Amino acid sequence: MRSPSGGRGEPPGLKRNSRWNRRTRRDAWFFILFAAPNVALILLFTYRPLLTNFYYSTLDWTLGAATATNVGFANYVEFFSSADAANVLGTTAVFTATTVGGAMALGLVVALVLNQKLKGRTFARAVVFAPYVLSGVGVGLVWLFIFDPTYGALSWLLRSVGQASPQWVNDPKLALTMVIIVYVWKNLGYCAVVYLAGLQSIPPQLMEAAALDGASSLRRFWTIVVPLLSPTTFFLLITSLLSSLQAFDIIRIMTPSGNGTSTLIFDSYLQAFGSYNRAGYSAAISVVLFAGLLVMTAVQLRLVERKVHYS
Structure with a gap:
């Protein structure tokens, strides 16, 4: 059937x-x-x-050696108890805070200018973004020539007005300042372009209505533009922090010995491939950096995003 x-x-x-x-x-x-x-x-x-x-990171291992000794967490204990730990962590914090804050603040200013109806603004946007896509090694070499206290372009300009050039490379504080300036310059275009995209997504009707109500340009910026740019700012904060904490190429080219510029990632490189050849200790520093990145990202996603206003 x-x-x-x-x-x-x-x-x-x-x-x-x-x-x-x-x-x-x-x-x-x-x-x-x-x-x-x-x-x-x-x-x-x-x-x-x-x-x-x-x-x-749990080994006492000299790079290139055939054998290694398991020391558990001794490398971590040595790092956090050493005199250099505070210096390395402090340099990392200063470098990260200034490069992220400087690139984002200047990028927003540049984006506000490029968002205006100016002649040649398309070319200007390309020029601003160009340094971001350039090789970090090439950028470091060019700026190292500019900052060279003897033969650099900046020293020539200072001598022409009767001033002596600062010892950018030899002074640890000036060396860190030099690297920060170059890194902000390189990443400025990235922040500007991302902020520009965020500005162009803001409905112009809101700005026009606020202007009709008598709001000044500054008040419109703080009460309309800044809150609506919070998703863009949040995105840039995360990506810029991760990028700055992993910055290596420019620091390596401009200050090969880490004279005042030893961030966590660069100190890890120096410990493994410098004169120490301590691969296990270098791995421990890398783990500390990884843990810091993980915690920082989690905190941002948990706390900072609560203040982000999505339209």
């Missing part, structure tokens, strides 16, 4: 479920086929080195 569906006694829902199950399995296999290579590469080149670095 045939069923109403034309089959041999099989319920209609059973065939639909079978077809659905076959389709689900097929889609799952397609997903695995396309996602597996990417997942494998991420596991191989991101998470495997991360876990390996955790292991290396």
Whole structure:
């Protein structure tokens, strides 16, 4: 006896479920086929080195040596109890705060200017953004020539007005200032372009209505522009912080020995590949940096985002 569906006694829902199950399995296999290579590469080149670095941080290992001694958390204890820890952490905090704050503040000012109807603003936007896409090594070499106290372009300008050039490279405080200036200059265009996109997304009707109500330009900026730019500011804060804490190329080129510019990541490099060759101790510093990045990102996502106003 045939069923109403034309089959041999099989319920209609059973065939639909079978077809659905076959389709689900097929889609799952397609997903695995396309996602597996990417997942494998991420596991191989991101998470495997991360876990390996955790292991290396527990070793007393000289780079290139065939053997290593497991010392547990001794490398971490040594780092936080050493006299250099406060200097490295302080330099990292100063460098990060000034580069992030400076690039974001100046980027917003530049974005406000480029958002006006000016002649040649398209070319100006390209010029402002260009340093961000340049090689950090090339940028460092050019600015190192500019800041050179003997042969640099800045020293020539100062001598032409009867002034002596500061010892940018030799003075630790000036060396950090020099690197901060270059890093802000390089990342200024990125912040400006992102802020410009945020400004162009603000409805002009709001600004016109506020102007009709008698609000000044400054009041319109603080009460309308700044709150509506909070998602953009939040995005830039996270990306700029992560970028600054991992800044390496410009610091390496302009101050190879880390004279006053030893941030966490650069101190990790010096410990492993400088005159110390302490790979295990360097790995421990890298883990400290990773933990700091993780905590900072979590705090931002948990607390700062509460003040973000999405339209």
